[in-house]
Amino acid sequence: MKSPHTGLNPALVALMSVATGLSVACNYYVQPLLATIAQAFDLSFHQAGFIVTTAQLGYAAGLLLLVPLGDMLERRGLIVTMSLLAAGGMVITALSPTLPLMLLGTVLTGLFSVVAQILVPLAATLAAPEKRGRVVGTVMSGLLLGILLARTVAGGLAQLGGWRTVYWVASVLMVCMSLALWRYLPRYKQSVSLNYGQLLGSIFSLFAQHPILRTRAITGCLIFANFSVLWTSMAFLLSSPEWGYSEGEIGLLGLVGAAGALAARQAGALADKGKARLTTSVGLILLLLSWGITAVGAHSLIALVIGILLLDLAVQGVHITNQSVIYRHMPEARNRLTSGYMTCYFIGGAAGSLLSASAYQMAGWYGVCVCGALLTVVNLFNWWRNSKHESASG
Numbered sequence: 001m002k003s004p005h006t007g008l009n010p011a012l013v014a015l016m017s018v019a020t021g022l023s024v025a026c027n028y029y030v031q032p033l034l035a036t037i038a039q040a041f042d043l044s045f046h047q048a049g050f051i052v053t054t055a056q057l058g059y060a061a062g063l064l065l066l067v068p069l070g071d072m073l074e075r076r077g078l079i080v081t082m083s084l085l086a087a088g089g090m091v092i093t094a095l096s097p098t099l100p101l102m103l104l105g106t107v108l109t110g111l112f113s114v115v116a117q118i119l120v121p122l123a124a125t126l127a128a129p130e131k132r133g134r135v136v137g138t139v140m141s142g143l144l145l146g147i148l149l150a151r152t153v154a155g156g157l158a159q160l161g162g163w164r165t166v167y168w169v170a171s172v173l174m175v176c177m178s179l180a181l182w183r184y185l186p187r188y189k190q191s192v193s194l195n196y197g198q199l200l201g202s203i204f205s206l207f208a209q210h211p212i213l214r215t216r217a218i219t220g221c222l223i224f225a226n227f228s229v230l231w232t233s234m235a236f237l238l239s240s241p242e243w244g245y246s247e248g249e250i251g252l253l254g255l256v257g258a259a260g261a262l263a264a265r266q267a268g269a270l271a272d273k274g275k276a277r278l279t280t281s282v283g284l285i286l287l288l289l290s291w292g293i294t295a296v297g298a299h300s301l302i303a304l305v306i307g308i309l310l311l312d313l314a315v316q317g318v319h320i321t322n323q324s325v326i327y328r329h330m331p332e333a334r335n336r337l338t339s340g341y342m343t344c345y346f347i348g349g350a351a352g353s354l355l356s357a358s359a360y361q362m363a364g365w366y367g368v369c370v371c372g373a374l375l376t377v378v379n380l381f382n383w384w385r386n387s388k389h390e391s392a393s394g
Contacts, residue, residue, distance in 0.1 A: 008123070008126035008127055008128075008135070012126075012184065012185075013123065013135055013138055013139065015180060015181070015184055015185075016119050016122070016123050016139055016142070016185075017138055017139045017141065017142030018142060018177070019079075019083075019115075019116075019119055019142075019177050019180075019181055020116040020119045020120065020139055020140075020142045020143045020146065021116075021142040021143060021145050021146025021147075021149070022146060022170075022173055022174060022177050023083065023086065023113045023114075023115045023116035023119070023146070023174070023177075024113060024116045024143050024146045024147055025146035025147065025149065025150035025153075025170070026086055026089075026090060026109045026110075026113040026150075026170060026174070027055040027056065027058075027059055027109065027110050027113060027147075027150075028055075028146075028147045028148075028150035028151065028154075028231075029150050029151075029153070029154040029166045029167065029170060030051055030052060030055065030106070030154070031052060031150075031151055031154075031231055031232065031234070031235060032151045032154050032155040032158070032234075032235050032247050032250040032251040032254075033154055033155075033158055033163045033166065033235070033247060034048045034049070034051065034052070034232075034235045034236070035048070035235050035236065035239040035247075036158065036163050036247060037051065037102075037163060040163070041098075041099045041102075043099070044361070045236055045357055045360055045361045046357050046358055046361050048357070049232055049233075049353055049354060049356065049357025049358075050354070050357070051102070051103065051106060052228070052232050052350075052353040052357075053350045053353045053354050054103050054106050054107050054110070055106045055107070055109065055110040056110065056228070056346050056347075056349045056350035056353060057107070057110070057346075057350050058106065058107035058108065058109070058110025058111045059110040059111070059113065059114055059346045059349075060343050060346040060347050060350060061110075061111055062110065062111040062112060062113070062114035063114050063117060063338075063339050063342045063343040063345075063346060064200070064203070064339060064343045065200070066082065066111070066112070066114055067114055067117050067118055067335055067336075067338055067339040067342070068196075068199045068200060068203060068335055068336050068339045069118075069196075069199075069335075070118040070121060070122070070334075070335035070338075071190065071194075071199060071333060071334075071335040071336055072194070072196070072199060073189065074187055074188070074189040075118060075122050075185075075187075075188045075189065076181070076182065076185045076186065076187050076188065077187075078115075078118060079115050079118055079119060079122075079181055079185065080178050080181055080182045082112045082113075082114070082115040082118070083112075083115050083174055083175075083177060083178040083181065084174070084175065084178050085108070085111075085112040086108075086109050086112040086113040086115065086174055087170075087171040087172075087174035087175050087178070088108065088112075088171075089105050089106070089107075089108030089109030089110075089111070089112060089113075090105065090109050090167045090168075090170050090171040090174070091105070091167070091168075091171050092104060092105030092108065093105030093106055093109065093167045094164045094167035094168050094171065095164075105167075114342075116143055116146075117338050117339070117342050118335065118338075119139065120136065120139050120140065120143070120323065120338060121327070121334035121335050121337075121338045122185075122188065123135050123136065123139045124136050124327045124334055125188070125334060126186070126188070132324070132327060133269055133270075133271045133320075133324040134269050136320065136323055136324055136327060137267060137269065137320045137324070140316070140319065140320045140323060141316070141320075144257075144258075144312070144315075144316045144319070145258050147257075148254040148255075148257035148258045148312065149254050149255070149258055150254065151231070151250070151251045151253070151254035151257075152251040152252055152253075152254040152255055152258075153166070153251070154166045154247070154251055155246075155247040155248040155249070155250050155251020155252065155254075156248050156251060157169055158247045158248070158251075159246060159247055159248040163247075199336065202333070202336055203336050203339055203340045204340075206333065206336060206337060206340055207340055211386070212325065212326065213326055213337065213340060213341065214386075215382070215383070215386040215387065216322040216325055216326055216341060217340060217341045217344040217345070218344065218379075218382050218386075219280065219284075219318065219322060219379060219382065219383055220318075220319060220322050220341055220342075220344055220345040220348065221344040221345055221347060221348030222348055222375055222376070222378060222379035222382070223283075223284075223287065223314070223315045223318050223319060223348070223379065224315070224319075224345045224346065224348040224349040224352065225348035225349065225351055225352035225355070225375050226287060226311065226315060226352065226372050226375055226376060226379075227311070227312075227315045227349065227352065228348075228349040228350070228351075228352030228353045228356060229352045229353075229355060229356040229359075229368060229371055229372040229375065230294065230308070230311055230356075230368070230372060231257075232352070232353040232356040232357055233356045233357065233359070233360040233365070233368045234250065234253065235250050236357075236360050237298070237360075237365050237368075238250045238253075242299075253304075253305070253308060256305050256308045256309055256312075257308050257309070257311075257312040258312075259309060259312075260308070260309045260310070260311070260312030260313035260314075260316065267279050267283075267316070267317040267318075267320040267321050267324075270321070271320070271321050271324035271325060276321050276324065276325050277387055279317055279318070279321045280318050280321050280322075280383060280387070281383070281384075281387075282317075283313075283314040283315075283317040283318035283321070284314070284318065284376065284379055284380050284383055285380070286310055286313065286314040286317075287310075287311060287314035287315065287318075287376050287379075288373060288376045288377065288380065289310060290307050290308075290310035290311040290314060291307070291311075291369050291372045291373040291376065292369075292373070293306050293307040293310065294307030294308070294311065294369055294372070295307075295365070295366055295369035295370075297365075298364075298365040298366060298369075319345075322341065323338075323341070326341055352375070355371050355375075356368055356371065359371040
């Protein structure tokens with residue numbers, strides 16, 4: 001029988017990384033556009049923040065209901081079909097004359113853009129064991145770069161042709177990526193003696209049986225809540241009269257986050273070397289430090305840039321480490337492990353978006369930073385209390 005590891009080469013890793021980034025970006029084009037969309041539909045900050053929450057709840061539903069299918073169905077066909085459906089959701093958003101129709105397009109896009117989370121475990125499956133952490137780190141860097149650069153691309157396109165242009169261009173890119181994936185991804189299917197209902201039920205069994213998964217899922221939930229707390233309210237701060245930034249200028253700050261994401265790529269290699277606990281602890285401490293610097297950023301661009309850089313470095317480093325750790329367990333259940341972990345992750349993101357918009361409405365940028373710092377303190381407490389479940393080697 002041919003080993004699946006023979007099907008992975010640097011070019012395919014690069015393609016999967018780009019596809020992962022494009023897929024997850026579908027949910028984040030909206031963030032630098034929130035102030036503009038709020039004006040277009042006459043929304044409050046809180047109501048505009050709910051658009052982001054809707055995207056992340058749709059993504060969480062897809063993680064729970066669709067990602068486990070990767071353990072049952074042939075993955076190339078599943079990946080291509082979901083990519084095309086995500087493109088369809090963005091077409092609905094581009095055409096939407098009212099907020100309810102926009103929310104429909106948003107939730108459909110979120111639901112099917114979880115294709116990114118089928119690509120990640122496929123990359124882990126195709127990678128040789130000694131390179132798995134590095135490959136996962138590379139593909140996950142594509143994911144976070146997609147989240148961050150989505151802001152830059154959206155801001156630039158919106159200045160050129162309005163916010164709807166962003167969704168038209170993104171839908172075309174997804175269709176083109178679907179064709180490339182159909183052409184170059186290897187066909188892969190594994191045998192699982194479970195029906196769909198049993199497959200979903202087994203996700204909860206995995207949480208019950210594996211304390212490492214529980215700990216890493218809670219850690220992931222809270223770090224992504226931090227990420228959303230920062231980026232959801234960024235457009236509100238920078239478009240305020242004091243700053244007066246345009247959509248394109250707001251989007252450029254995504255490049256700062258992208259630099260942090262790239263700097264975190266080595267977290268997967270460190271996890272391969274047994275440094276997962278150290279990487280996680282250092283990442284969470286950096287995350288807490290970033291909020292103090294970001295608070296100063298209310299009136300200082302330099303402080304804001306440094307805070308963004310540290311936060312995205314910390315979030316990506318911990319996230320890559322989390323996935324590297326859980327992928328060592330039960331190779332035959334990687335899609336279900338991903339489903340469980342990433343559902344928690346994006347529930348955290350949805351909650352963070354909602355908390356962020358409410359905190360900004362009530363207390364401005366300082367309220368946002370206090371919210372993020374409190375979430376990080378809770379995360380540190382959870383990690384230090386439960387990391388004993390992992391061996392000293394990581």
